[in-house]
Amino acid sequence: MNKTSRIVSALCAFAMMYPLTTTHAQTVLTLEECRTMALQNNSQSKIAQEKVTAAQYDSKAAFANYLPKISATGMYLHNSENLSLISDDQKSSLSTMGTRVNGAITSIMTDPNFVNLCMTDASIGKLATYLGGKMGTADIKGALNQIGRELSDDLTLDIQNVYVGAISVEEPLYVGGKIRAYNKVTAYARELAETQLDGEDQKVMVTVDEAYWQIVSIANKLRLTDQYVDLLRQMDSNVEIMKNEGVATASDQLSVRVKLNEAEMSQIKAQNGLILSKMLLCQLCGMPLDSEIMLKDEMVENLDIPADEVTYTQEDLYENRPELKSLQLAVNIYDMKSKIVRADYLPTVALTGNYLITNPSAHNGVANEFHGMWNVGVVAKIPIYHFGEGMNKYRRAKSDVILTQYQLDDARGKVSLQASQYEKKIAEADSRLEMALKNMENAEENLRIANIGFQEGVVESQLVLAAQTAWLKAHSEEIDARIDRIMATVYLRQATGQLK
16 A cells, blocks of 8 residues: 555545535646646755756856956054154164264364364364354254154154055966866756756656546545445345345345445545545645545546556666666766865966055055055965875765765666566556456356346345445456556656656
8 A cells, every 4th residue: 555545544534533525616637737736836846946946056156266256355454553663762862863963063172182273273273163153053953853853753654544455356277177177066966956856756746646546546436336335225125125025034134234334334435535535636736625626537437548658778767767867966976076176186376466555555655645556476386295185085085986886886776676676567457457357247247147136036135245245346456456557657657767
């Protein structure tokens, strides 16, 4: 018993206590319409579709790695102190430069040797008198002190407020094949998401087919049960007449009525089972549970068996089965990831260009003003030695490739076995259907003879009841055989990846 049958059986038990009714207008649905609505409503299919969309964005993002990257950077710094190119003692010396020069000249002019020289040389004496007069004033001394202070200030750089801005452009020239490998990874990932979506769609279609043909089976069995109940009611009426005429006994009437009660109970179960099966299909299709629906094949008494045969080769099986395609794509992805790992330990070369603006700027001395400059260059990075880290990571990545390949080989064997098993199930279903048709013919003939014999009084009621039960069982088995044959084809198409 499959999952859908178990759900319906459980719901039928519940419905025996709480019979259901529907009031909406009836809608006729085909199998294809049910599949379409279920695919649109299924949450797992929506999730798989969103994964496809996400993989497409990843692919576009990976392609952007081929293009230059442009970035802008801005920075502001507030420093607690300025930058001084000379010490505090040197600053003090520069600030008192005039005073020290004045003291030095005064010391020279008061030297006895220099005084004797001035007395013997009139021109030197005049110069000494002039310098002595000037240096004694505050003008020269103050001017020299001012020059020293200004020089000290110029050697102290104002960096308390620093502004820096930069625009950078980087174009990779060679990164060990990482960009190419990453683009292939995202392409495989997108294909993997699409394959998983196809797999989810096939699961949904199989679930819908099971629910659809479950309804068809119950509907046919309900009609069969109705006929069985009518037969028993007619027989109960005939036995009542025969009892009044003294031909039949009360025991015969009780036996018929027990069978009639059992049949009416089965009739109620089938009615509620049909309603609940339709509720399950409505839930799969995203329709209100109390929708009144009628399936196109529900009123067909003799269901047609699909005439088309499922043909495939091993190559088609490996190519079409979503699970195998997913594993093959996983192998490809891991292979590309191993190349990405290897690229981390290969040389990289990139072309760079920058425009930098700062305040303070140093293009013409250090000044508190904005000034910019640009540069271009080539950056190369060559890994030298990492104590085996790169090699071990690469070997680990290759191990993932080998592991996934083993999983793919194992899955191929299992899928081939599964397809062969479903082929056998189709052959088995054909044999069961052939036998069911023969049993149904025999049961109908047996019931006809039993009814004639009962009417003529040569056959007991128990034999007629047994013939009716055999007739019901034969027809029920014929319905099951047809449904099983239809579903066997569906399962084989799913196993071979041909379910569309």
